[in-house]
Amino acid sequence: MEKFNDIWVFIEMSENTPKCVSLELLAKASELAEEAGVQAIPVICADAADHSPETIINALKAAIEKSAPSALLFGSTPLGREVSAGLSAVMNLGIAADCTNIMYRASDKDLLFVRPAFDGKLYASVSLDTTPQIGTFSTGIFPLEGNAPDIQANAETLSLTSGGSEIKARLVEFIEDAGLADSNIEEASVLVAGGRGVGSADGFDKLRELARLLGGNIAASRGAVEEGWISKDYQVGATGKTVTPKIYFACGISGAVPHVVGMKDSEIIIAVNTDPAAPIFDIAHYGIVGDLHKVIPELIEIIKETGK
CATH class of the missing domain: 3.40.50.1220 (TPP-binding domain)
Structure with missing residues (x-):
């Protein structure tokens, strides 16, 4: 990479409250951004439950093409996996899934992802040569220390507009499991x-x-x-x-x-x-x-x- 830009974190909400994994990733992204001399940007997807993953993917694609972040981090949740994989396919981007660590490499001006391989017996270092670099992480990988980060600071809010050809989601009933x-x-x-x-x-x-x-x-x-x-x-x-x-x-x-x-x-x-x-x-x-x-x-x- 010739230049390393901002690190985006997809903020997933549950009943108007950011999920723990999103806060953990934002805190970690802030550390990495400080090393790289850039910003950690929370990407807020308001009313995501009312839209299809395709709508969210298209909104992310438009935002990425406008602002050109160098990395985009997702929680390994059902929505995070679907959106990150879809975005990877639509934009022809590499993705490092279910990672256990991430670090900034000043020499290469990129991020290095670490994930388990061979059923957890070894760990592989993954470098992606597409931009933005996409990685997914589970809850608890980067435990929060101190107060949770502010998801409104420097936030990028996605504009979600469902097209006529897209499948629209509607909550019919919630059955507690x-x-x-x-x-x-x-x-x-x-x-x-x-x-x-x-x-x-x-x-x-x-x-x-x-x-x-x-x-x-x-x-x-x-x-x-x-x-x-x-x-x-x-x-x-x-x-x-x-x-x-x-x-x-x-x-x-x-x-x-x-x-x-x-x-x-x-x-x-x-x-x-x-x-x-x-x-x-x-x-x-x-x-x-x-x-x-x-x-x-x-x-x-x-x-x-x-x-x-």
Whole structure:
């Protein structure tokens, strides 16, 4: 790139409130923009729910052609994935999906994206030679520190106009899905995660009880998901979700790198494992060498007794 311009962040709203991933990306973009001597621009898409992804893509395309940003970052949400992929196709742009890091390279005047490869066993550095560079990121990749950034400062507001040939969306009915809400582990302040050491689907029952007592949620390693004991919606790691709870219980989880990258930024990590040499103890703040099927029930009883 001959010149590096502003970094745009697609701000996705939920009930008139910016989603956490959008705020996290805007804060990270501000850091990168400061390094590059440019600005981080929030791209606000008002009333996005009333328009089709095609309408949003066309509005973004027009804004990009007018202002020529050097990068555009999206959250890895259903809408973010659809719009970023569509924009990539319409404008013939490269895209780095589900990244775990991003950095500014002053020597090349571009961004370098880092994403998992080979099922999370390796990490690939991705450089895109099209402009703007597009990247998508999950919630929790860049945890917010301090106050959330102002999405109105220097904002670019998209002008959404649906053409007659486009499919228009209309909300007919909203059906609440309790299961979907339960699996939104990125927002939980306490997570009780189980791995292959849990032993079975029934083995997660005690983990659920502990999580419920602590006002949290359950999570799982890829191993537990591959065994079919729990839905992939609860998977933490390079090929799952990135989480940053205040407390993370790692029960029967060995601590392989692909899992650790998804939870290493938790404030407090408590590991329970029968193997004293398990790698999870290297990053845990507190470790219990023991059988989780004995440790967790005892912990549950202590919490119940304390709460009386």
